[in-house]
Amino acid sequence: MVATDLDKTVIYTRSSFGHPEPETVCVEHHEGQPLSYMTVTAAKRFTALASAVALVPATTRTIEQFHRVRLPGGPWPYAVTSNGGTILRNGLPDRRWRSALEAQVRAECATLVEVRAELRARVDESWVLRLREADDLFVYLVVDPAKVPDGFLADWEAWCRPRGWSVSQQGRKIYTMPVPVCKSRAVQEVRRRMLEAGELHPDARLLAAGDGALDAELLRVADAAIRPRHGELEERNWTHPGVSVTAASGIHAADEILDYFLGVRA
Template sequence: MMSPKPVLVATDLDRTMIYSRNAFGTTEPETVCVEHLDGDPLSYMTVAAAGAMTELAAAAAVLPTTTRTIAQFDRIRFPGAPWPFAVTSNGGNILVDGSPDDRWRRSIDVAVRAGGATLAEIGTALRDRIDDSWVLRYREADDLFCYLVVDLAATPADFLAEWDSWCRPRGWSASRQGRKIYTMPMVVCKSRAVAEVRDRLIAAGRLDPAAPTLAAGDGALDAEMLMAADRGIRPRHGELEELGWAHPGISVTSATGILAGAEIVDWFTAALPGRVAEPTG
């Protein structure tokens, strides 16, 4: 039987581990494409980060943890795959050997219904507040939440704060990541799904019960996961950087852009038993 892994690594993907060309930053390192869309290259990692992630996945229990839908996640060829578990839809779905876990999803749907407004009610209220002068697309994701793709320059300055204030008494919240404004049930969060996968890994003897949980993410939707982890790291870019967000036990990369992704993989690797971690700013 395989020995239990000594560390659980829960990591966001977009703009944390993988990057579009527009998110590279000022550098142009040697990269490998890890996602295609309709045959066109879409997301990248540095060659060094991709190699280090493959090695990390062999030594630690790595849990990809994303707000992407199941279909969007399935496009990624994240180094270290196949994954026994993955978290998609911001925690609304857990994939077990690539397939959605129906029991988990049913529990999420029950919690959403108990928590307040339905997706249909939220979607109606949201569409009443937007128009084509600044909203490029409205989408619903995995029958769980909705998001807007917006023109940032044309978006009303007070929209996000006012919409979030309207949503919260109804059990939902709103946040922005790049050009997307997400409206999410409060019970749908990455930290709950990570805790569930951790329990399953321990029960199966695949994770040491004393193993620390390490996390990485760049957006407001990652904040709860970062705070729930034993230690975490965020890149020096993204929504949390714009908010000036900080929390005890959370490191910040020195680099920005795609080089921050490589630094995060190195930070995870340094946390493995027998490694000496270097300080991160």
């Protein structure tokens, strides 16, 4: 079973192409404009991987944002969106998973309303472009990274942690997330269900990939994992036993990641 993050792991915007530009295929349009791409090589390997293993996209994107992406090799019996807040089964949200998660968040975390109000009081338009709420689960800022005030992330994290929330910056986005909402828990639930249904061999290993701090727990719980040589985990010089790192950064890292998955399963 392979669980992989999408943005800046296997799909990329043009800013990650480098020079010379690789041959690519567009896998996402937004408001009629091309947005996200894979190299032709990565698209072929993704298709091959999807035909060989149980492949589960695992993304922080909302349901709507995930459905914009046309990954080669689909459709997907299972996908994880909203950073683990939603399990999609044949494209539809699993209500049982969401209800149990919401109950845990209510029991352990400050409310979304409280967190959003506190966050709004701490930011202003000089550096924040947008404040968004995602699937009634978490909030994120779209910011100008060069203008984020010194100490903002540390101060905001210090407020959030005792209230059961975490903070993570990935490029232009700063996520504020309830701690129980994590990809690893949702992926492990998908694995449990597939094993119970006989859709996975009992000895099947879990492989994973991701680039951000929100992926770290998923990489830790996997039997083997890989991260690209860029992103939040690279900036933190994050390592863990059993987690490999690509030689390439940018869009070409996806080629290596998919090669890794195909090689490990072989």
